[in-house]
Amino acid sequence: MTTDIDVSIIIPTYNRLWCLPQAINSCRNTLCHTEIIVVDDGSTDGTLEWLKKQEGLVIAQQKHLGKCWAVNYGYKLAKGKYIRFLDSDDLLNKGAIDEQFQLAEANSSDLVVSGYRVIDQGNKTIKEQPWINCDDFIAQQLGECDGSHYSAFLFTKEILSDVPHRPDYSFRDDRMLVLEVAIKHPRIAVHTGLALVHLQHTNERLQFNGGLQKSVQNHQHLNIYKHIIDRLIRQNDFNKRRAAAATTVLWPLAHWMARDYLNDAVEIAKWIFELDPNFQVPEKGLLGTLYKKIGFKRTEQLLRLRRAFI
Secondary structure (H helix, E strand, O other), X not given: OOOOOOEEXXXXXXXXXXXXXXXXXXXXXXXXXXXXXXXXXXXXXXXHHHHHOOOOEEEEEOOOOOHXXXXXXXXXXXXXXXXXXXXXXXXXXXXXXXXXXXXXXXXXXXXXXXXXXXEOOOOOEEEEEOOOOOOOHHHHHHHHOOOOOHHHOEEEOHHHOOOOOOHHHOOOHHHHHHXXXXXXXXXXXXXXXXXXXXXXXXXXXXXXXXHHHHHHHHHHHHHHHHHHHHHHHHOOOOOHHHHHHHHHHHHHHHHHHOOOOHHHHHHHXXXXXXXXXXXXXXXXXXXXXXXXXXXXXXXXXXXXXXXXXX
């Protein structure tokens, strides 16, 4: 009987004992050989003590350094041919691991993509998003259409060998990773189900923090696009379609950043029209007219004044 590991599932966690058991259980009972690697990022809620009482887990612990460091630690421990990442407050659909593994093996795929389902804390379905078939994976991940979530994906360990989770982009690390994989032109297979169950809850998530952290998140998002677009240009892989896809993300990002960093936002707006000279402002009505007639900066200044009096 072979003891080779087919799939390594890496779960970073920090003070998530309220949901971690469900995440782990959703990874069990597979036909293929899996290992579940849980990296405790210095939890203080009894997570490590609970983990030590469980069977069939690879357990690692580190000081509270953040998700990127935890996942990279898990990757170093992983023995599987394939890797999947799972946040400790999300779940995998029953059978998804085996189905994606079989697709990967049958198609010699570097990456198996899938859709996702969003549920609330009462297990009520909020949204189901099947995978959208797109003939340009890079454009899709840049923003042309829904690109799903990397926890719905199965990666070969090999394709991730030079694509770690990067602490410099810690609030958008999953987006950076998928884009870095995308520009390597992976062989892709499509899983037609909904591999990931994403839990929408009221507890803290890195992606939805406000204040200074939200500002850092926006700047990291911008820097990801600068980095990826620069690499695409150097690879002679950037085209009008991918430029248009990027602007669908960069335009709202400029609007959000204009609230606190107007000059930075103005530079993004200029860059958008450099990337896509035919870019059309998406806003309709009076706001759209203002952007077109008096420009981005003056329109955002007016919006600031309006917010000040509301």
